[in-house]
Amino acid sequence: MAEGEEDLPRDAKIVKSLLNSMGVEEYEPSVIHQFLELWYRYVVDVLTDAQVYSEHAGKQTIDCDDVKLAIQSKVNFSFSQPPPREVLLELARNRNKVPLPKAIPGPGIPLPPEQDTLISTNYQFAIPKKQPAQALEETEDDEASVEPNLSQEDRCATPNISESIVYSH
Incomplete structure (x- = not known):
């Protein structure tokens, strides 16, 4: 173990090993604390949502399905997938059918009307x-x-x- 690593909490050691496994060798010490804060906040949000889902289903305790549903809900609302390439190409073709307005001739950068x-x-x-x-x-x-x-x-x-x-x- 590296110097000063034996007094780190278990979660900080995990974050540090994750950074090392991704090839990140140099970073500010506060990065570990920032990752931990993000991690804890995410876990609290997921478990809070799971508790709401569990109560809505009339269950006394949170089960695996509630946690999965809460995680899926977070993923659906946090990350959006870009539209397929074909859709973007069709939008670009339609947009490019309309010609740009003629530029006003004169000194400097030519600008549209x-x-x-x-x-x-x-x-x-x-x-x-x-x-x-x-x-x-x-x-x-x-x-x-x-x-x-x-x-x-x-x-x-x-x-x-x-x-x-x-x-x-």
Whole structure:
């Protein structure tokens, strides 16, 4: 045994031997603790699910079938298989039937039209409509009571941002 290995717990020794059997010889000591934490968490999750399945079946104890079902459930929800190669090839053929939009000629990198890119703006500025003089005076009186530190010029020059931007998407 290596130096300091005799005081390791049994599970840590197993993780260490698994790493060695896979050809991993150099690693941080915390890797063993991280594997153990992952291992324990997985086992607790599987046994918790197995207990739920056992209770649902009306059994007093967890049996092998409950554990198998819990493991299969974890595998089904944790790992997904990619679609078959034929399906991917068919999707690629269908996608490639549609030609790309013509690039805009010009200096720099040629880009497709702006409506076909993700870098185009997705908003428009809406210019506030002119208010009648009487309504403007009433609004200024209301604003003066709310913001007494702003002059009349500042109040007119500062538009209400929430009214100025209209999102198109």
